[in-house]
Amino acid sequence: MQLDRWHQIKDLFSSALEHPTAERSAFLDRSCGEDIELLAQVRSLLDAHESSLGFIERPAVERAGLAPALEPLNWQGRRLGNYRIISEIGRGGMSHVYKAARDDDQYYKEVAIKLLRPGLDTHSLLQRLRDERQMLAQLSHPNIAQLLDGGVTETGAPYIVMEYVEGQPIDAYCEERGLSITSRLDLVRTLCGAVHYVHQHLMVHGDLKGSNILVTRSGVVKLLDFGIAKLLNAASDPSHTMVNQVVALTPAYASPEQIRGEPITTASDVYSLGVLIYKLLTGTLPFEVPGELFGWEAAAAVGDRPPRLPSVAAAESNAPAYRRIARQLRGDLDAVVMKALSKEPEDRYGSAEHLAEELHRYQRGFPVHAHPPRPLYRTRKLVMRHKAATVAISLFAVAIVTGVVTTAWQAHVARMERARAERHLAEIRKLTNTYLRDVYGAAVNLPGATEVRKLLVENSLKHIAALEGEAQDSLDFKRELAQAYLRFGDVQGDYLGANIGDTEGAVQSYRRALRLREQVAEQSPTVTDLSDLLRSYISLSELLAAQSKLDEAIPLAESANAVGKRLVAMPDARSEDHRMAAAAQMLLGTDLSTVDLPRALATLRSAQETFERLLAEQPEDPGARRDMALIHSRIGFAHIRAEQYEPALEHYLKSSDYAEQLAQEYPADAAALRGAAFVGVNVGEAYNHLKQPDPALEKIQVALSRVEHLQRTDPANEQATLAIAYVLNHLGDSYLLKGQPETALIHLNRALQLVNEAPPAKPTDIAEIRMLPGMTNFRLGKAHSMLGEQHQRDAATFLQSSVMRLQDLTNDPVIGKDAQRLTDQARQLLQDVS
CATH class of the missing domain: 1.20.1050 (Glutathione S-transferase Yfyf (Class Pi); Chain A, domain 2)
Known part of the structure; x- marks a missing residue:
């Protein structure tokens, strides 16, 4: 084929890629006119491009019969920057991948280098490689192949230096080892974590499939190939649509909206994950899309028909191994996979994280949400x-x-x-x-x-x-x-x-x-009925305040306080009624701590006087001592809100004395252990504010052992798991104050794992739970920033995530001040590490 003919094909191919998928056929018809051969050759290139299997599959130019004109340079033994090419490990429709090694005087390390194929150095494809490099630079995750370096060749073409992953595609890995359903789902859950991490960085991968997901010999999942990935325009489009249309895909794994060339969202990656799960559980794909079809043709081939249920596909498989597990797929796994494969994005799981959580529920034997x-x-x-x-x-x-x-x-x-x-x-x-x-x-x-x-x-x-x-x-x-x-x-x-x-x-x-x-x-209006009414006011107001709904909580607390005054004025009022009236005052004072500190402290001290009198009357009553622990804790909280850390510590220590007595006397009482644990964290927090991490660590470590005990007692209690993450955060903060970021990271990474495994925080959750993801990411970013230049990229990633999570909380009436303080610190640290 003549060189000028190839340039004609290449230019037309590049121009077609600039058009949305749905418009390419009309564009080619107009551009090629009566030149049927030209149309066929460009369509063949696009076909290969659409059905690409990543950067290690059969090249598109070979399928178009153009390989002789595009023979790659012999890179073996040559150098790119500090790297020496060892061998070619794969080639794709647009690129070649080489195994290389850094062998300068610094150190030796094996890497993978990705280069565009010769002759495809159009502006759009060069920009795609640059975009891929920039996206990978923003990601740092143990299950994502890491970007190590980059540069340009002597001809000015960009290249990417990546972590060298020696492994098998996830489907081949499972097949070869005959992994159980549980082991396969464990790998998928790990992959979901990596995909969710990508989504948190406002990207979609766009080409999730077996060959882009490798598993090493030690069983570590690695996500590859972000050549199709695009940034999400989250700022301007809350539906998470794409800034640009995707220009390549794998039809068998692509979502219906992706095949049609429509804007895609993170839900498209969820669909691809559903296809992958289907393949791992049945040995086949939900739809076999012919390789010669793409775009609207592929969409038409799939149509609106649903795939066979995984249990049916497994039962009809030619492989005995899949037929044996077909019965286990019926019911829950059928429902989970079919929900992930829903035709409409809004009918799928809301995120990769939700899909992972659903698989975990199945593995633990809990009801799955996909099942009626x-x-x-x-x-x-x-x-x-x-x-x-x-x-x-x-x-x-x-x-x-x-x-x-x-x-x-x-x-x-x-x-x-x-x-x-x-x-x-x-x-x-x-x-x-x-x-x-x-x-x-x-x-x-x-x-x-x-x-x-x-x-x-x-x-x-x-x-x-x-x-x-x-x-x-x-x-x-x-x-x-x-x-x-x-x-x-x-x-x-x-x-x-x-x-x-x-x-x-x-x-x-x-x-x-x-x-x-x-x-x-x-x-x-008897003493008993007014006392019961007071309890209801307190329960509702306290929970609404914990949700930061102070506009409802404070009026209810005012009503409770009025009922309490009415109650204690009655001639037949009991000690318990006086205690409940003081509890109403304590609640009102706590709710006012954020909006009116002087009135809050006056109200809390009035409650304290009543509790002290009741304790003097019944010094052995555990309820009276619990009230003293609570009132000192609430007064300490009011001082913390005003950044008055020394008086806060004084009251927290008094609270701790009472709480510790109860925990020692009632070691089997979960409420006593829980109360002592959180009072201990309060003491540690006050010490940390006063830059005294050693006594803080002493208290927080005891608190950690207690909440871990409570979680072991009731492992399905998500609140207990998040309590551990909350305590680990304060433990990490103490180690950061001690100048020990490596130790802090041990605890903070564990906290992040617990937070990521829990369901996403809801607006109706209590303030501490809503604050936890942003707070954890902030402290992780701070820890990495203290570890030196080689950790700056990780620091920036976590700090950016913390700002994204915290900025929506800055207007919260309870935690807004704390969220704003951490957001400001995160932005300052971002400037320092950039």
């Missing part, structure tokens, strides 16, 4: 995990069902025998409350107890809601229902105790309890 949430399904999953826990739930279910049936019958009888019916209803309510208390209490320390509590709440709330309609004018019934709702709220989201992490559900339960108790107190 039928009660029978959830119960079956529970039975499979915990037979002992199932016994408790079964007893509870029997009691509830019996109670509901009997209640319905008695409601019918009540018209004739109202007094007798109410006596029976009281007995049923007593039985129900006993089960709520005893079954829940017995389940707290069972393995998987959090899931037991969650199932208990979900099923019980339905029955309680049904009973509410029977309350009518019965004050006793309303009192019992309110008490039940309050207990449910505690189980759902009492952030000071063990809970299932459903803070919004807890708010709704607390609101129902408050509404019922307001009705009761209006008709029966």
